[in-house]
Amino acid sequence: MVAWIERISSWTIPMLIAFIPLYAAFRKVPVYETFIDGAKDGFQTAVSIIPHLVGMMTAIGMFRASGALDAIIDFVRPFFEKLGVPGDVLPLALLRPITGAGSLAFVTDLMKTQGPDTFAAKIASTIQGSTDTTLYVLTVYFGAVGIRNSRYALKVGLFSDLVGFFAAVAACWLLFGLS
Amino acid sequence: MVNWIWLGMIVVSVLFGAANGKMEKVAEAAFGGAQTGVTVCLGLISILVFWMGLMKIAENAGLVRALSVLLAPIVRRLFPDVPPEHPAMGYILSNMSANLLGLGNAATPMGIRAMQELQKLNPYQTVATPAMCTLLALNTASITLVPTTIIAIRMNFGSLHPADIVAPTLLATAVSTGAALLADRWYRRTNRFPPNLTKTPVRRRTQAAGTVLPPAVSGKEG
Numbered sequence: 539m540v541a542w543i544e545r546i547s548s549w550t551i552p553m554l555i556a557f558i559p560l561y562a563a564f565r566k567v568p569v570y571e572t573f574i575d576g577a578k579d580g581f582q583t584a585v586s587i588i589p590h591l592v593g594m595m596t597a598i599g600m601f602r603a604s605g606a607l608d609a610i611i612d613f614v615r616p617f618f619e620k621l622g623v624p625g626d627v628l629p630l631a632l633l634r635p636i637t638g639a640g641s642l643a644f645v646t647d648l649m650k651t652q653g654p655d656t657f658a659a660k661i662a663s664t665i666q667g668s669t670d671t672t673l674y675v676l677t678v679y680f681g682a683v684g685i686r687n688s689r690y691a692l693k694v695g696l697f698s699d700l701v702g703f704f705a706a707v708a709a710c711w712l713l714f715g716l717s
Numbered sequence: 718m719v720n721w722i723w724l725g726m727i728v729v730s731v732l733f734g735a736a737n738g739k740m741e742k743v744a745e746a747a748f749g750g751a752q753t754g755v756t757v758c759l760g761l762i763s764i765l766v767f768w769m770g771l772m773k774i775a776e777n778a779g780l781v782r783a784l785s786v787l788l789a790p791i792v793r794r795l796f797p798d799v800p801p802e803h804p805a806m807g808y809i810l811s812n813m814s815a816n817l818l819g820l821g822n823a824a825t826p827m828g829i830r831a832m833q834e835l836q837k838l839n840p841y842q843t844v845a846t847p848a849m850c851t852l853l854a855l856n857t858a859s860i861t862l863v864p865t866t867i868i869a870i871r872m873n874f875g876s877l878h879p880a881d882i883v884a885p886t887l888l889a890t891a892v893s894t895g896a897a898l899l900a901d902r903w904y905r906r907t908n909r910f911p912p913n914l915t916k917t918p919v920r921r922r923t924q925a926a927g928t929v930l931p932p933a934v935s936g937k938e939g
Binding site: 551554555558559561562565567569572573574575576577579580581583584585587588591592593594595596597598599600601602603604605606609639642645646649650653654655660663664665666667668669670671672675676678679680682683684685686687688689690691692693694695697698699701702705706709710712713714 | 754758859887888900
């Protein structure tokens, strides 16, 4: 099943890249010129995201470097441990929504130090794989079209991250138990 | 809300930096973070340029429209305020399928194209519409079938069963996506889109049927 889905994943993109222009050519679309036309927009979109990402990444970098993140984690650790969350994965609850690269580095480090098949590493892998970086998605998607007032979108994203975190812990308890 | 989180992170960082004697590191991290932001965007350029070029072809060939007509019944419930034959629907569907298959670098440009199409329906150019918020909720929760990156890393570290996290990941991603959609629905109802609704397309407001409209500006932003 997994190998099958992985094969679909690796085939989809080359097939799409071939199919789309081929189909368009049949419909008499000037494929290369159209490509260039659309690609120009891509460049502008990427450039328009830069200020948004720089602003966010600066704040996130400072927050981690100052020790504020660690302080928050130490503060909430006892509550989470009572709920069956191993203390080692706790930082991920805060890292995951704010930085994709940071949380991936954290998960990688956890696997390196504890081994990939430990309970904590499995929970961490599940959390990393089951959700996307809320702040990044918000910054990029809304930044690209110039939305400044995101209304309730951030609350929804952070809420689903929290639910996802506990769902990941619960699913690992359910499937792997204590081992 | 983003304003407060941003300001909060910066102020708290400086306070903690001062208390912990880490001011130099904080300053360093500020510029390091700025650099990361630019680096990430530079990485995005190639992906966005390529996919948006390809998608322009798909759009002009009528493929995006075909996709939206074909699969719209499924997504229509999630986006009741987007006309079903609108190209935004096609991009939303492409974005969702790319996420499902774990094609992260294809999902982002498709999501951005969807946002750009939704922006065309937006009477207030800097305020997110309900449909935009729903699309964002779907993408932050990002329903995934196979977390390819994580499996690859687990293999790297010699895991005995690198793929055994697929089952819990599916469970967790389904629960968090469900939570995101429920929360989105809830806010959609309590937080009506500002102020007059006259300019928004009112063709298909199924969720508003029977409900009494609250005073126009009931929602607090942020």
